[in-house]
Structure formats: structure tokens, C-alpha cells
Amino acid sequence: MTTTPLIQIRDVHKSFGNKRVLNGVNLDMASGESVVVIGGSGTGKSVLLKCILGLLTPESGSIRVDGVETINMPDIGREVTLQRFGMLFQGAALFDSLTVWENVAFALIQGRKMRKQEAKSIALTKLAQVGLGPDVGELNPSALSGGMQKRVALARAIATDPEILFFDEPTTGLDPIMGDVINDLIVKCTRELGITALSITHDMASARKIADRIAMIHNGRIIWQGPVHSIDTVDNEHVHQFVRGLADGPIKMDVLAP
Amino acid sequence: MFIAFIAAVGRLSIFTAMGMKHCVRPPIYLDLLIRQMISIGYYSLPVVGLTALFTGMVLALQIYSGSSRFNAEGAVATIVVIGITRELGPVLAGLMVAGRVGAAMAAEIGTMRVTEQIDALTTLSTNPFKYLVVPRLIAGATMLPILVFIGDIIGVFGGYLIGTTKLDFNSSTYLKNTFDFLEISDVVSGLVKAAAFGFIVSLMGCYHGYHSRGGAQGVGRATTNAVVSASILILASDYIITELFFSK
Numbered sequence A: 001m002t003t004t005p006l007i008q009i010r011d012v013h014k015s016f017g018n019k020r021v022l023n024g025v026n027l028d029m030a031s032g033e034s035v036v037v038i039g040g041s042g043t044g045k046s047v048l049l050k051c052i053l054g055l056l057t058p059e060s061g062s063i064r065v066d067g068v069e070t071i072n073m074p075d076i077g078r079e080v081t082l083q084r085f086g087m088l089f090q091g092a093a094l095f096d097s098l099t100v101w102e103n104v105a106f107a108l109i110q111g112r113k114m115r116k117q118e119a120k121s122i123a124l125t126k127l128a129q130v131g132l133g134p135d136v137g138e139l140n141p142s143a144l145s146g147g148m149q150k151r152v153a154l155a156r157a158i159a160t161d162p163e164i165l166f167f168d169e170p171t172t173g174l175d176p177i178m179g180d181v182i183n184d185l186i187v188k189c190t191r192e193l194g195i196t197a198l199s200i201t202h203d204m205a206s207a208r209k210i211a212d213r214i215a216m217i218h219n220g221r222i223i224w225q226g227p228v229h230s231i232d233t234v235d236n237e238h239v240h241q242f243v244r245g246l247a248d249g250p251i252k253m254d255v256l257a258p
Numbered sequence B: 001m002f003i004a005f006i007a008a009v010g011r012l013s014i015f016t017a018m019g020m021k022h023c024v025r026p027p028i029y030l031d032l033l034i035r036q037m038i039s040i041g042y043y044s045l046p047v048v049g050l051t052a053l054f055t056g057m058v059l060a061l062q063i064y065s066g067s068s069r070f071n072a073e074g075a076v077a078t079i080v081v082i083g084i085t086r087e088l089g090p091v092l093a094g095l096m097v098a099g100r101v102g103a104a105m106a107a108e109i110g111t112m113r114v115t116e117q118i119d120a121l122t123t124l125s126t127n128p129f130k131y132l133v134v135p136r137l138i139a140g141a142t143m144l145p146i147l148v149f150i151g152d153i154i155g156v157f158g159g160y161l162i163g164t165t166k167l168d169f170n171s172s173t174y175l176k177n178t179f180d181f182l183e184i185s186d187v188v189s190g191l192v193k194a195a196a197f198g199f200i201v202s203l204m205g206c207y208h209g210y211h212s213r214g215g216a217q218g219v220g221r222a223t224t225n226a227v228v229s230a231s232i233l234i235l236a237s238d239y240i241i242t243e244l245f246f247s248k
């Protein structure tokens, strides 16, 4: 990695009120790389993704995409930058005023000014890739189960074939088989289509499958990062505890009742 | 407390400026604009029409009982039409629409905020101001004058109904008294008010929805705030606009 990274995050701080969430995050992503961020619940993984996308503004630090600083970027530049990104939100965030296929085709119709019929056929293809038939396309998102909504949101994120994909817990709420189908889809995006992906997951099986590199966030910092195969041999106690899912270790969960 | 107030005024000013800025910059989403116009204009028609009808009827009775005390019953028709067009038509329509439309806007946009749909819009390269706020602002400011104009006619008709059936006015004298003393500026000032009130209703609905936080409870609070603040701003700006049009 001697070339400039596609995404370069330096010393990013973000608080809400007096609650520090990100406390000096550093992370680089090379083009075509698949990075998985792991870490306990509430450690700021989703906040990190939103900072990179500019949905939240960090207090300090630098986030560069292709060498261009994106913090406090003017609107026009932001819109151009965001066209390169696709984002799967943790809570799906589907538009409930639109049908499923209109959700998937949204960026094609509103952003790329594609004709409806053309956009619909692309949307149906993307839905098929996440295992949803054309009949689902006509439904309202509120008529879908949580796992189906997640898959629709995934289809929407990849609809425009963006260069960079962010997945916030893509397999949470899916059954193990469908989870693996989605893992395969993400692997296909990164390995075959050369897309750069940043994923968040608690699912270690999924992380092992989709990641080139894993980074662990704890106390507002990236405390460890390394290639995926080193995850079992690393001598970092935090990572060790997290990967094994042990209650005993340096990470103390705030369980107040005995 | 005072600082919080100043901060809120600042946020609202920025929001208004952003909304206005995006109103004059393409792209405008025509299909969304039309949908909002129908939802504000067409579907508010029954509420505004009924309000105007009953207001006209009550006004005729009340003014009759007042003016008959100094033998000025002939003024009933004129005062009804002036009262409706200049004042009661726009204000009551504004308040009714604030309850009906402003609340719905705050609830819809607020839900979109707390479920991250507004964030999703941004990542799908669509500006939430253009997509959500601009159509509502334009639809509010254009549809309320039309609603009020129709309401004016219905209100005057309500007065006419009572005047001719209950108060024994002659039909043609009532109509003559209605139109002979009515000035264009009476109607125009009412419609200007209506445009301002429509803008206020949409602005408050969008603003409180857009800045809502904290789940279902937050959306509920946004809805209440949208209706209350729109109502107060309507009454306050009503005075200001009346003062501007007022001449001795």
C-alpha cells in the first residue's frame, strides 16, 4: 500500500454532548479492499460510517476520499462524492411512501434520471440477487419482515453499482443460509467487481468470509487491525475476547444487575 | 433559556434560508409538488369550506344583533364580506390547515428523520431539502390563497343564506350591499395573508419534523410544536400584515 489510500481517516473525534464516541480514529482503505470493523455494541461503528459519509460532522480530524478532504465539504462537492458511495443502513431506512422496487430504483430515477421501465428492470435484477422475487417489488416496505427489509436495503445500496459500499450489519436478522447468500454477494462485489467495501458486523463467520482486513474499535479508537487470517493468532486480549465471544476478559460489559 | 431561544431562532432562520434557496434552484420535483398541492389544496377543501360557511352564517347573526342597536342593519352584508375576506377567511383557514396539514408534515418528516430515511436520501444523491421541504413550501404558499378565495365565496354565501332566510333581507339588496362597498384590496390583502400563512404552516411542519429526534415520542413532540408554533406565528403575522395594508 504505497499509493494514496482511497479512504484515509486521521484522528477523527466525535462526541454527542459530553459523551465521547470517537476518540482519535485512524483507518486507511485501499481501493478494492474489503475491511470489516468489529467492536462492542455502542462503540461508535455506525457513527464512524456516518462521519465518513458526512451525515455527521466530526469535531476534529480529517477524512479524505481520493485525497480530497470531505469534512465540511460544500454541498456540491458532497453530492458528487456521495454518488460514488452506496450505504446499507443498520435499520434498513427504506422509504415507506414508495414501493419496494421504487426504493431500489430510487437513485437511478432521481439521481441518474433513468427512465422508469429501465430502472425497474435493474431494480428487479438487484432484488433477485438478494433472493427476492418480482412480486415483492410491488409491495410496500412495511409489509416485509425485518430480514426482507434488510435485503431490499442491500439491493438499494448496490443498485447504482457504486465504487464504495458501506454495509452496517448486513447479515443481522437473517437466517444462517440467507446470511451466507448475502456474504457471497458481498464477496462477489469486492472480489469480482473490485468494489471497495467497509462493513460492520458482529457475526464472526461473516467477517471471516467477507473481510480482507479486520479492524477492531474499542473506546473510540481502532485498537487493532490486521489481515483476516491473523485474527485467531493475534495476541491482543481485546480481540481474542471479542472473536471468541467470552464474557471474561478486558472488555467489561456494563451489566448492572447480578 | 434566553440563549436556547436565540439558538432556536437562528436554526429556524437558517432552515428558512436553505428552504428558500432550494426553491429557486433546479431541480424541482414536479410530481412531488403536484402531490403536495393535491394533499394541501384539494383535501383541505371540505374543512376550509365548512369553516367558512359557518363563520359567514354566525357573522351575519352577530353583526345583525350588534348593528340593530343603532339602526344600522343595512351594514350587515358589507361587514360580513369585509370581515370574511380581510380577516376571518385567511386566519381560520390558516389555523385549520395548520392542524390538518402542518401536523401531518411534521409527523411524516419526523418519522423519516428518526428512521434514518432522511440520511438515506442524502446517500442516494438526493437533497432532502429539494425532495421534502421545497414541494411543501411551494404547495403551502400557493394552495392556501386558492383555498381562501373559495372559502371567501362560501363564507359570503353563508351570510347571504342567513341574511335572506332568517333576517328578512331582500336577496338583491343583500348582494348589492355585499359588492358595492367591497374593494379589490380587501380581497387581495386576504390572499396575501393566506400565502404567508400557507408558507408558515409548511415551514413549521417541515422544520419541526426535520429536527425531531428521539423516536416516537420525539415525533409526537414535533407534531405538537408544529401546530402550536404555526398557529401563534399565523396570529402574529396576521397583525403585521394587517398593519402594512392598513390606511386611515
Ligand SMILES: Nc1ncnc2c1ncn2[C@@H]1O[C@H](COP(=O)(O)OP(=O)(O)OP(=O)(O)O)[C@@H](O)[C@H]1O
Residues within 6 Å of the ligand: A016, A021, A040, A041, A042, A043, A044, A045, A046, A047, A048, A090
Ligand atoms: N444522533 C445521536 N445522538 C446522540 N448520541 C448518539 C447518536 N448517534 C449515536 N449516539 C451514541 O453514540 C454511541 C455509538 O453509537 P453507534 O450507533 O455508532 O453504535 P454501534 O457501534 O453502531 O453499536 P451497534 O453495534 O449496537 O449498532 C452510542 O452510545 C449512542 O448512544
Ligand SMILES: [Mg+2]
Residues within 6 Å of the ligand: A045, A046, A047, A090, A168
Ligand atoms: Mg450500529
